[in-house]
Amino acid sequence: MRIDVQDLVLRYDTVTALDGLTFGLAGGKIYGLLGRNGSGKTSLLSILAAFRRQTAGSVRVDGRPVFENGAVTSRISLIRESGEAVDIGTAEEALSYAEWLRPDWDGDYARELMETFRIEPKKNVRSMSRGQRSAMGVVVGLASRAPLTMFDETYLGMDVPARRAFYDALLADYMAHPRTIIISTHLIEEVSPLFEEVLIIDRGRLVVHEETDALLSRGTSVTGPAERVETFTEGMTVLATERLGPTASAMVYGEFGEERRKRAAEAGLELGPVAMQDLFVHLTTAEGAR
Amino acid sequence: MFDDRSPIYRQIAERIKADVLNETLKADEQVMSTNQYAAFYRINPATAAKAFQQLVDEGVLYKKRGIGMFISPDARDMLRARRKETFFGEVVDPMVAEARAIGIPLGDVINRIEELEGQ
Amino acid sequence: MRFPTRLLVNNLVFAFLVWVAFCVVVALVAAVVALFGSLTQSAWEAAAQLPRWFALFVGVGLVREYLPMYIALGQTRRQFGTQAAVTAALYAPFLAALMTVGYLLESVLYGWADLSQRLGRVHLFTEPTQVPVVFLEHLIEFLAWLVAGGFMAAAFYRWQGGGILSVPLGVGLILLGGVALGTELSLPFIRRIAFSDPGSLTVTVGIGLGVFLLGLALTWAIIRDVPLRNTART
Numbered sequence: 001m002r003i004d005v006q007d008l009v010l011r012y013d014t015v016t017a018l019d020g021l022t023f024g025l026a027g028g029k030i031y032g033l034l035g036r037n038g039s040g041k042t043s044l045l046s047i048l049a050a051f052r053r054q055t056a057g058s059v060r061v062d063g064r065p066v067f068e069n070g071a072v073t074s075r076i077s078l079i080r081e082s083g084e085a086v087d088i089g090t091a092e093e094a095l096s097y098a099e100w101l102r103p104d105w106d107g108d109y110a111r112e113l114m115e116t117f118r119i120e121p122k123k124n125v126r127s128m129s130r131g132q133r134s135a136m137g138v139v140v141g142l143a144s145r146a147p148l149t150m151f152d153e154t155y156l157g158m159d160v161p162a163r164r165a166f167y168d169a170l171l172a173d174y175m176a177h178p179r180t181i182i183i184s185t186h187l188i189e190e191v192s193p194l195f196e197e198v199l200i201i202d203r204g205r206l207v208v209h210e211e212t213d214a215l216l217s218r219g220t221s222v223t224g225p226a227e228r229v230e231t232f233t234e235g236m237t238v239l240a241t242e243r244l245g246p247t248a249s250a251m252v253y254g255e256f257g258e259e260r261r262k263r264a265a266e267a268g269l270e271l272g273p274v275a276m277q278d279l280f281v282h283l284t285t286a287e288g289a290r
Numbered sequence: 291m292f293d294d295r296s297p298i299y300r301q302i303a304e305r306i307k308a309d310v311l312n313e314t315l316k317a318d319e320q321v322m323s324t325n326q327y328a329a330f331y332r333i334n335p336a337t338a339a340k341a342f343q344q345l346v347d348e349g350v351l352y353k354k355r356g357i358g359m360f361i362s363p364d365a366r367d368m369l370r371a372r373r374k375e376t377f378f379g380e381v382v383d384p385m386v387a388e389a390r391a392i393g394i395p396l397g398d399v400i401n402r403i404e405e406l407e408g409q
Numbered sequence: 410m411r412f413p414t415r416l417l418v419n420n421l422v423f424a425f426l427v428w429v430a431f432c433v434v435v436a437l438v439a440a441v442v443a444l445f446g447s448l449t450q451s452a453w454e455a456a457a458q459l460p461r462w463f464a465l466f467v468g469v470g471l472v473r474e475y476l477p478m479y480i481a482l483g484q485t486r487r488q489f490g491t492q493a494a495v496t497a498a499l500y501a502p503f504l505a506a507l508m509t510v511g512y513l514l515e516s517v518l519y520g521w522a523d524l525s526q527r528l529g530r531v532h533l534f535t536e537p538t539q540v541p542v543v544f545l546e547h548l549i550e551f552l553a554w555l556v557a558g559g560f561m562a563a564a565f566y567r568w569q570g571g572g573i574l575s576v577p578l579g580v581g582l583i584l585l586g587g588v589a590l591g592t593e594l595s596l597p598f599i600r601r602i603a604f605s606d607p608g609s610l611t612v613t614v615g616i617g618l619g620v621f622l623l624g625l626a627l628t629w630a631i632i633r634d635v636p637l638r639n640t641a642r643t
Binding site for chain 1: 414415419474475477478479480481482483484485486487488634636637638639640
């Protein structure tokens, strides 16, 4: 589903959670939403899912407003850590409500996922471990088959095998039933290979919206004798510089063409890639690119 | 499976090329679909598709509509030729530089190469 | 609108099970009183003070538990509001019917034991076997308590501690329901409306329904644009 967010603002009493956010998503892809704690990720997703209304600006999904628009919200699913989609009685009962209210619910698939995650149908969801509750969220989120499916940090408490099972199920189901998926996460290294596009927000503002590969190719580390690194990177966007004795390593943000590579080689400088995690850290700290 | 340091599609492309060179993948053999690749490596299918497209552009793979991707008959020869071009620049020169840096006389290096050739 | 089958059925089944357990407890207590003391009036009448609190908490649960779940499963507040209102409107008569059956069961048991099923308080009915009026009284009572619970739960959900300000209004709804029955406030004027006027039942039903609709309207005013709380448990 196409998503258009225009000048989105959300203010709580004294806090500005979203501060003029504008972006568009073509849909049909897996998007990664990254941001530090309190950057506005959950606020953004909550508005997209009509969990709350924005203070200003507009949100459109397939061209239509979302808030209190049943035709649209029935096609949107957001699974948050707070677990409102699953916190009703036993696992079985919670699924029965999802089955009843979700138009594209796949019960067989839900049962299959329950087995994958070893969820006991008769167990009360509120008394489950954190990982199990998260897994319940995964079951409801995936089996709902909503054209816009969002997971907000839905991995908390899940151990490594459970998280792998989540990623595998997500990918397989996405390929079998293509839809728009947005995942917000702090586990950047682990999850970023799943993303086709990445959005980074910081303090309620959009910092980056790029294809994952394009974003990765924008980061380059330049390593060599400090003086030469400094001369070479002059005029470039340097996110961070680390020094180790006479050697310096600069993290540069921006396209690196053939010509620049050649110049670096001539200067005896070593070029290397930068991890998504490092780019994220430097794009979202105070001394970053702003 | 992959580190997130360089675009994954480049890593996939490199891996397939390596498989072609060492003949794990043979001429006209079908390669896994992008979806199988994506599931196996736990990556976005669009990323896998990009790697495949790059290999099609380079002539390593060819498409059969509705069936899948296959290794070009001349893929191995082409890759070998291309590697040959860069062999001295990318493999021999750095080796010589390394030998010099750690104080191995080039004569010793040449002797070693001749020794290997004799085997 | 879709009929709230699942919501209703799950809650009715639960209510029925609670009722069965409640009947057993009341019967046991009554039996003990009859054996070791003297049982001179209806035990069910005394016990009937409790189910209204059950209705209150059902009202609370409808908003507290189901509102966030409905929205998280892609429903609008309007859809939830309609389904919850229909559920409450059908739940109250179900509870009222169970209470009425309770009186009937009691009168059979008292008949066997030759006990007097005398009433100790003021009611719309004068005999526990006046089925329609017994039903009506409980219906109006449960409607008021259900909607008051929903209303206060909505206020607490929306404003947390600030929800305390809704309590006088919620209590007001319940008292108003009592006024309709002439049971809660024994003001002479009200008593006269309810008991001496031939049209009194119409007035009673009118006030009772009015309380329910007023409560629904107040609740809707709170939830119509309520944000879901983000209660991440860390």
